[in-house]
Amino acid sequence: MNEARDEILARTRAAIREGTPPDPLARAYRTTGVVDDPGRVALLGERLLDYRARVEHTTATALRDLLDEIARGDRIGVPRGLPETWRPANSVEDDGLSTHELDALDGVITGCTVAIAETGTLVLAGGEMEGRRALTLVPDVHICVVRTDQIVETVPEAFAALLGREHRPLTFVSGPSATSDIELERVEGVHGPRTLIVVIVKEAS
Amino acid sequence: MTSFPEAARIALGDSQLRHNLRNATTTIRDKRARVVAEVPDWDELREAGRAIKADVMRRLDEYLLQFEESVQAAGGQVHWARDGAEANAIVLDVARAHDVTEVVKVKSLTTDEIGLNEALAAGGVHAIETDFAELILQLDGDWPSHILVPAIHRNRSEIRDLFMRTIADGRELSDDPRELADTARLYLREKFLDAKVGVSGANFGIAETGTLVVVESEGNGRMCTTLPPVLVTVLGIEKLLPTFADLEVFLQLLPRSSTGERMNPYTSLWTGVTIGDGPQEFHVVLLDNGRTRVLSDQVGRQALHCIRCSACLNVCPVYRRTGGHAYGSVYPGPIGAILTPQLRGVANAKSLPYASSLCGACYEVCPVKIDIPSVLLHLRAQTEKDVAERIAMRSLARIFGNVRLYEWAQRLARAGEGPARRVPGPLASWTQTRDLKPFAKETFREWWSRERGA
Amino acid sequence: MRIGLFVTCLGDTLFPEAPKATVTVLERLGHDVVFPRDQTCCGQLHQNSGYLDEARALARRFTAIFGDFDAVVSPSSSCVGAVRELSPEIAPRVFELSEFLVGQLGVEDVGAYFPHRVTYHPTCHSLRVVRVGAAPRRLLLAVRGLELVELPEADECCGFGGTFAVKNPDTSTAMLADKCRSVLATGAEVVTAVDGSCLMQIGGGLSRQRTGVGTMHLAEILAS
Ligand code: SF4
Numbered sequence: 001m002n003e004a005r006d007e008i009l010a011r012t013r014a015a016i017r018e019g020t021p022p023d024p025l026a027r028a029y030r031t032t033g034v035v036d037d038p039g040r041v042a043l044l045g046e047r048l049l050d051y052r053a054r055v056e057h058t059t060a061t062a063l064r065d066l067l068d069e070i071a072r073g074d075r076i077g078v079p080r081g082l083p084e085t086w087r088p089a090n091s092v093e094d095d096g097l098s099t100h101e102l103d104a105l106d107g108v109i110t111g112c113t114v115a116i117a118e119t120g121t122l123v124l125a126g127g128e129m130e131g132r133r134a135l136t137l138v139p140d141v142h143i144c145v146v147r148t149d150q151i152v153e154t155v156p157e158a159f160a161a162l163l164g165r166e167h168r169p170l171t172f173v174s175g176p177s178a179t180s181d182i183e184l185e186r187v188e189g190v191h192g193p194r195t196l197i198v199v200i201v202k203e204a205s
Numbered sequence: 206m207t208s209f210p211e212a213a214r215i216a217l218g219d220s221q222l223r224h225n226l227r228n229a230t231t232t233i234r235d236k237r238a239r240v241v242a243e244v245p246d247w248d249e250l251r252e253a254g255r256a257i258k259a260d261v262m263r264r265l266d267e268y269l270l271q272f273e274e275s276v277q278a279a280g281g282q283v284h285w286a287r288d289g290a291e292a293n294a295i296v297l298d299v300a301r302a303h304d305v306t307e308v309v310k311v312k313s314l315t316t317d318e319i320g321l322n323e324a325l326a327a328g329g330v331h332a333i334e335t336d337f338a339e340l341i342l343q344l345d346g347d348w349p350s351h352i353l354v355p356a357i358h359r360n361r362s363e364i365r366d367l368f369m370r371t372i373a374d375g376r377e378l379s380d381d382p383r384e385l386a387d388t389a390r391l392y393l394r395e396k397f398l399d400a401k402v403g404v405s406g407a408n409f410g411i412a413e414t415g416t417l418v419v420v421e422s423e424g425n426g427r428m429c430t431t432l433p434p435v436l437v438t439v440l441g442i443e444k445l446l447p448t449f450a451d452l453e454v455f456l457q458l459l460p461r462s463s464t465g466e467r468m469n470p471y472t473s474l475w476t477g478v479t480i481g482d483g484p485q486e487f488h489v490v491l492l493d494n495g496r497t498r499v500l501s502d503q504v505g506r507q508a509l510h511c512i513r514c515s516a517c518l519n520v521c522p523v524y525r526r527t528g529g530h531a532y533g534s535v536y537p538g539p540i541g542a543i544l545t546p547q548l549r550g551v552a553n554a555k556s557l558p559y560a561s562s563l564c565g566a567c568y569e570v571c572p573v574k575i576d577i578p579s580v581l582l583h584l585r586a587q588t589e590k591d592v593a594e595r596i597a598m599r600s601l602a603r604i605f606g607n608v609r610l611y612e613w614a615q616r617l618a619r620a621g622e623g624p625a626r627r628v629p630g631p632l633a634s635w636t637q638t639r640d641l642k643p644f645a646k647e648t649f650r651e652w653w654s655r656e657r658g659a
Numbered sequence: 660m661r662i663g664l665f666v667t668c669l670g671d672t673l674f675p676e677a678p679k680a681t682v683t684v685l686e687r688l689g690h691d692v693v694f695p696r697d698q699t700c701c702g703q704l705h706q707n708s709g710y711l712d713e714a715r716a717l718a719r720r721f722t723a724i725f726g727d728f729d730a731v732v733s734p735s736s737s738c739v740g741a742v743r744e745l746s747p748e749i750a751p752r753v754f755e756l757s758e759f760l761v762g763q764l765g766v767e768d769v770g771a772y773f774p775h776r777v778t779y780h781p782t783c784h785s786l787r788v789v790r791v792g793a794a795p796r797r798l799l800l801a802v803r804g805l806e807l808v809e810l811p812e813a814d815e816c817c818g819f820g821g822t823f824a825v826k827n828p829d830t831s832t833a834m835l836a837d838k839c840r841s842v843l844a845t846g847a848e849v850v851t852a853v854d855g856s857c858l859m860q861i862g863g864g865l866s867r868q869r870t871g872v873g874t875m876h877l878a879e880i881l882a883s
Contacts, residue, residue: 011497016263026256100398137427162449169482174468180354181337181355183360187382523830560827562823582707587709594708602710608699640866652675
């Protein structure tokens with residue numbers, strides 16, 4: 001195998017030996033947003049609705065009731081670090097459930113690390129409140145709780161927020177799973193969760 | 206391979222195909238235009254994307270080594286493959302080491318390019334395609350015709366009939382897309398839950414961190430890269446990006462250009478192995494297969510910048526009429542016309558550089574500003590010409606090079622022109638479907654002399 | 660200002676009406692136009708067909724012939740695009756007619772009268788290589804009597820593409836058929852453009868179908 005490695009590297013070096021030095025890299029694109037806090041929250045909600053996600057707005061105190069109402073007593077998986085107040089009555093903690101056990105759950109509740117308003121994106125970074133990737137993939141309903149202070153406007157701001165978490169498994173979620181392979185008609189839900197419910201919690205401050 | 210004009214003639218005769226293609230490409234094209242228009246810094250993003258890719262090519266050796274080191278540091282294994290056969294053998298070895306006869310696979314042009322599925326099958330391993338469209342094609346023994354919507358040439362009733370013949374377990378199906386999607390979900394779910402080995406391509410590999418990135422919609426990419434305990438990813442060496450932060454550019458450019466969405470439903474990033482989360486054994490295969498050859502051409506090299514968004518296909522007036530199969534490669538459309546001849550050698554795909562009217566629509570939409578028309582001209586110059594054409598073009602150059610000869614030829618051409626409106630020779634094909642305007646009675650220069658003297 | 664007229668090999672030999680009309684329009688606006696007799700082809704034909712050495716030699720010849728003019732004007736965006744690429748030394752001084760009139764001379768009304776229903780096909784090279792923008796449209800809108808009707812799917816290629824039409828006749832014909840359909844849908848009497856080659860393609864298709872719709876170069880309408 002080392003032979004292949006050496007040869008590819010040698011071919012690469014031979015191929016780039018001649019020629020002009022790389023052009024200076026201009027990063028003239030936007031790296032910060034311009035919308036105010038309420039605007040950012042509204043934009044995220046709007047963009048998620050475009051993807052046909054369900055969006056709920058609530059406050060920290062009303063959160064528990066809302067989650068109970070959404071869960072309706074179903075078997076809902078939760079990551080280990082999810083706070084007690086976010087766990088509905090019939091929740092099941094993920095202590096290494098098998099794929100078939102995950103498949104038997106009705107849904108899952110997690111937090112997220114950062115949300116991007118402009119693109120309607122939630123970023124899961126494998127943290128205590130987000131769990132491992134399979135947990136938010138196999139169950140058919142994903143309920144994701146977003147605090148308003150986690151919402152940024154642009155994609156570069158989200159990458160800035162992810163600094164230090166580059167090596168973690170990351171999942172960018174923008175709406176429920178979808179396919180447009182049949183005559184380009186969008187159908188929600190092929191393999192990932194068919195329902196995405198985003199609960200936006202207004203910071204108490 | 207069949208030449209493009211011949212293959213195109215057959216495709217052009219298929220009116221269902223042309224209808225499906227036209228509708229589909231028009232829809233995506235309009236969606237793309239809408240979401241691109243709302244980005245105020247689109248040009249700046251494109252320029253950054255172009256510059257990052259140009260830098261990757263110029264320092265590819267350094268980035269490859271850095272990537273290798275990062276992946277290894279994160280617990281992954283790195284393999285190098287000079288060509289498709291070597292890459293296929295590596296993947297097959299991994300499957301065999303785990304004693305499996307089935308692997309789940311997420312759509313990847315790179316693995317299509319090297320014929321991985323066929324190679325695995327020959328080794329006794331069945332690769333289950335898990336993309337909705339790829340599943341359709343695999344079940345039907347067909348092959349993709351579009352980078353992004355591989356079954357763009359199939360309509361819903363064709364898909365229903367196919368599913369009833371194959372995976373519906375005897376159930377009656379309607380042609381409602383939702384019901385068809387549910388059928389695929391049901392069929393593949395068991396496969397995902399029990400899979401031991403997953404196989405994928407990747408959209409990007411990050412040199413700085415060793416991170417791999419898969420951009421997708423359906424969730425099958427997440428399934429394949431998360432659930433099986435073992436994962437093998439085949440990555441073309443040109444897919445590297447220098448830093449993690451570079452993704453902030455490409456994750457804006459790619460979804461808007463490809464599906465016309467602000468962001469695709471799922472993007473997965475993983476780095477080596479993470480204890481307790483996802484595959485605990487990870488292999489990445491770095492594939493050359495002609496890429497270093499492309500790299501050595503300073504003009505043609507930009508074809509390696511391609512992020513496979515397929516925007517150029519959807520706006521291409523040629524692709525929109527012929528479809529993808531006419532290009533005789535997994536890379537169809539304008540990008541295929543410049544990439545395939547370079548990967549295989551121009552002599553092996555010599556009609557492709559001419560499969561374009563040079564209208565420039567591809568260059569205009571390309572998110573990384575690949576100047577496809579210029580590369581086409583560059584490649585045309587490298588194609589071998591037939592003798593008669595070469596002689597004709599050389600004499601023409603001589604005539605254009607000397608104004609006396611030129612004026613003489615003008616008189617001769619007019620004298621030789623009869624009343625016929627269809628002409629023989631190289632222009633015959635053109636005049637089969639069009640009338641050639643009769644030559645003017647007087648050339649411009651004759652008029653000028655008569656009117657202005659000298 | 661010394662204006663050199665580049666008529667193009669096709670314009671000189673096959674369609675002299677367009678360069679003649681170019682002379683008429685520029686002179687009507689009070690400019691002197693010079694026709695350098697040594698000119699032939701800019702090299703595009705060879706470049707397009709993959710004969711780069713021949714193309715470069717012709718481009719050098721072109722540069723020598725037109726090097727001394729303050730401006731070189733041509734009624735073909737496709738040739739202007741090729742000159743800008745092949746002859747970079749004089750590129751900044753070479754203009755397609757409509758961009759010269761609107762962009763350089765600042766003129767939109769050239770005093771033309773053309774009482775007909777007209778549709779405008781923006782050719783690929785005028786749109787994406789030379790980038791003439793709205794210039795042709797502004798000139799047409801200022802023509803007295805002219806009714807300008809929108810062409811559906813206007814920015815679709817007509818299928819000419821030089822070598823392309825010869826090497827890929829079936830695809831080229833399919834593209835042309837769609838373009839002709841769009842033209843007919845407008846109910847226009849005349850379709851116009853800034854490239855003689857594309858007009859030859861579109862006109863060839865319209866004539867074969869006996870549609871009765873004519874083609875005219877933009878310069879001809881402006882000279883009316
Ligand atoms: S060449 Fe450009 S437009 Fe075409 S698929 Fe590649 S990145 Fe997209």
